[in-house]
Amino acid sequence: MQYIYNLTIYIMTARCKYEGGPGWGISLFRLDCADCAYNRPCNLERIFSYVVEMKKEMSVLKTSLFTPYTIKNLELKNRVVMAPMCQYSVTAKDGIPNDWHHVHYLSRAIGGTGLIIIEMTDVEPDGRITDYDLGLWSDEHIPAYKKLVDGIHAHGSKVGIQIAHAGRKAEDAAEPVAPSAIAYPDASYKQPRALTTEEVRGMVQKFADAARRAVQAGVDTIELHGAHGYLIHQFHSPVTNKRDDVYGQELSLFGVEVIQAVRKEMPAGMPLIFRISAVEYVDGGYDVDHAIELSRAYQAAGVDVIHVSSGGEGPAGARKPGNYPGYQVPFARQIREALNIPVIAVGALDEPALAQSVIGNEDADLVAVGRGLLRDPYWATHAAVALRGEKPSIPEQYQRGY
Numbered sequence: 001m002q003y004i005y006n007l008t009i010y011i012m013t014a015r016c017k018y019e020g021g022p023g024w025g026i027s028l029f030r031l032d033c034a035d036c037a038y039n040r041p042c043n044l045e046r047i048f049s050y051v052v053e054m055k056k057e058m059s060v061l062k063t064s065l066f067t068p069y070t071i072k073n074l075e076l077k078n079r080v081v082m083a084p085m086c087q088y089s090v091t092a093k094d095g096i097p098n099d100w101h102h103v104h105y106l107s108r109a110i111g112g113t114g115l116i117i118i119e120m121t122d123v124e125p126d127g128r129i130t131d132y133d134l135g136l137w138s139d140e141h142i143p144a145y146k147k148l149v150d151g152i153h154a155h156g157s158k159v160g161i162q163i164a165h166a167g168r169k170a171e172d173a174a175e176p177v178a179p180s181a182i183a184y185p186d187a188s189y190k191q192p193r194a195l196t197t198e199e200v201r202g203m204v205q206k207f208a209d210a211a212r213r214a215v216q217a218g219v220d221t222i223e224l225h226g227a228h229g230y231l232i233h234q235f236h237s238p239v240t241n242k243r244d245d246v247y248g249q250e251l252s253l254f255g256v257e258v259i260q261a262v263r264k265e266m267p268a269g270m271p272l273i274f275r276i277s278a279v280e281y282v283d284g285g286y287d288v289d290h291a292i293e294l295s296r297a298y299q300a301a302g303v304d305v306i307h308v309s310s311g312g313e314g315p316a317g318a319r320k321p322g323n324y325p326g327y328q329v330p331f332a333r334q335i336r337e338a339l340n341i342p343v344i345a346v347g348a349l350d351e352p353a354l355a356q357s358v359i360g361n362e363d364a365d366l367v368a369v370g371r372g373l374l375r376d377p378y379w380a381t382h383a384a385v386a387l388r389g390e391k392p393s394i395p396e397q398y399q400r401g402y
């Protein structure tokens with residue numbers, strides 16, 4: 001509202017100036033000079049200082065998808081995030097990014113994306129969904145990631161990487177591991193084995209080791225995958241965690257320990273993102289209040305930004321929202337308001353005006369686009385063009401196309 005009010009005044013002021021209003025005076029709402037906000041006769045100098053002030057105020061108030069965003073040492077040129085999306089393209093099955101990943105990620109950087117989050121990257125071979133996933137389980141992986149990260153940086157985007165373990169959803173593992181020996185309720189998934197308490201501690205260390213390697217490869221931020229029914233999510237869900245050790249008594253404990261261990265491997269100025277499913281879709285699954293309490297614990301442990309998704313833990317029941325534009329935005333707003341923490345909204349937000357409104361209405365601080373960026377690597381540039389008044393970031397080589 002404040003923004004619309006200021007915009008109205010600004011336009012009326014400009015009209016007054018251009019129509020040669022009363023003595024070039026500011027006639028707010030077409031009143032005489034004496035009745036204007038300054039309550040005294042105008043002069044040219046005052047008119048211009050008023051306009052300059054107003055413009056300054058507007059630029060503060062007008063937060064758009066293309067307003068830069070800074071959190072800790074991470075400076076983004078805009079608020080467009082590429083959502084992590086598995087490519088299942090590691091043909092060598094060694095977890096190492098190849099030419100496909102280079103072309104895929106660098107073209108989204110050329111396309112003006114502010115932050116690119118590299119797809120789910122797993123902390124051990126059996127933590128992959130399939131053998132074609134990325135991994136960071138050895139120091140030998142670091143150079144390939146460094147080349148990828150350097151390439152993305154060279155085209156002006158910042159880089160995050162999603163560190164993960166698939167747990168009971170590891171499809172190609174001979175025997176998947178999980179908090180409890182409860183299989184994903186679908187015949188295509190294998191029966192998992194429950195991790196011992198000692199193995200859970202070892203798993204925390206594997207996340208920390210992968211984070212250290214990501215930092216060595218030059219990433220600007222790390223995202224922990226705590227959503228979509230993968231290992232961290234399996235630990236913090238009452239549906240999948242039936243343990244009777246400490247990791248079952250306190251459902252957030254595994255996530256908290258992972259966060260604390262990962263943080264130790266990150267520079268203090270590097271923000272840590274945590275992706276969470278705000279609600280579970282299975283009947284009897286947790287709701288947003290549980291997700292808020294988990295996020296509170298994770299924030300206290302060192303998370304700076306929550307990336308708000310939903311579901312993925314099992315077959316969808318009654319709580320699954322329809323896949324409408326912006327279907328997860330209300331969850332993002334709820335978590336943002338409850339915890340006063342920056343959030344990334346995601347989910348069918350590839351209509352530029354909708355993405356713009358999520359930022360303008362302060363539902364979220366950043367907007368992630370997934371499938372929209374599969375269809376169009378230049379989504380960010382095209383969104384800026386579509387939202388007239390926003391400045392697209394177009395590489396020199398492509399200027400003549402616009």
Ligand SMILES: Cc1cc2nc3c(=O)[nH]c(=O)nc-3n(C[C@H](O)[C@H](O)[C@H](O)COP(=O)(O)O)c2cc1C
Nearest residue numbers: 083084085086119120346347348349369370371372
């Ligand atoms: C091909 C594909 C792969 C995905 N892989 C991941 C992933 O690695 N990690 C993750 O957290 N979400 C993954 N997702 C979910 C997306 O990050 C995103 O949350 C979802 O697609 C909704 O956003 P959208 O409507 O903009 O596509 C994937 C989605 C797609 C389409």
